[in-house]
Amino acid sequence: MKTVLIIGLGRFGRHLATRMAKLGNEVMVVDQDAEVVEKLLPIVTDGKIGDCTDEEVLRSLGVNNYDICFVCTGSSFQSSLEITDQLKVLGAKKVISKADRDIQAKFLLKNGADEVVYPNRDIAEKMAVRCSMNNVFDYVELSQGYSIYEIPPLPKWVGRTVGEVDIRRQYSLSIISTKKEGKLDMLPGAGHVIEADEHLVVIGLQKDIDRVVGQFK
Known part of the structure; x- marks a missing residue:
């Protein structure tokens, strides 16, 4: 179990908070929209209404007590940048910030983010792979050219x-x-006997997976 602070409850922030809570983590959420915060209170550990570009609001959260701080604000990149910077100044152990473009990621990393995520880009890339290749049900791209794919068995x-x-x-x-x-x-x-109606979850180099997927017609 980890203690998690999630700042910004747009679509990504809400999904992240819900999933992290269901996985057994202690989740604190913060947003300026009282209604959004209240809707998550039955699910998360605690919530606060506030503007985290205000240093005093961040300071009141005790950010150094959380294992991970997520910056998920989406309406203003300037706000995301300021919050990321202040989190590190206040002693946050690990800061993961959301970005929409590479240039944003560069600034966030320079201003204290330990990691940057691209939820919109990642979803688009995943959808592109699924829709471009026959019989690919799901996939996860790993490092160094490796991927995990969920595919049906070849007829043979x-x-x-x-x-x-x-x-x-x-x-x-x-x-x-x-x-x-x-x-x-x-x-x-x-x-194990391979059945026609089961899926196989395979791992390997992308070029080797492409060779198998290319045999589906």
Whole structure:
């Protein structure tokens, strides 16, 4: 469990607060909109109405007591920049700020952000991959050219075991789980028989995944 401060309750901030709370973290939310804060109070640990560009408001939150401080303000980049800077001045341990463009990320990083996220860009890229490639249900891009994809089995794999298909040797991919009717079976053994109506969650280099996905018609 971590203690989390989320500043700004736009769409991204609200989803982040809800998910972090459901994962068992202690979540404090702050926004100038009283109605938005009140709607989240049954879910999060606590909430406060205030303008975090005001140093006294930030100081009153005790930002150095939180494991992570998220800056999710979206209406004004100047506000996001000021809040990010003040959080670090006040001793915040880790600051993650939201950005919409690379130039914003550069300024945020120079002004104290430990990490920058691009929720709009990331969603757009994920949607582009899903809609451009046949039979891709989900994917996560990792570092150093690796990705995780959720795909159906190729027709020639159906009815054969994981060991018989030998995806690792034939395609340089690893099956980390199978998924059927929403249920995951992690690390299926060599004797697992691949079924037509299940999904395979595979990990590997993007170029190797592209080679498999390209075989779907």
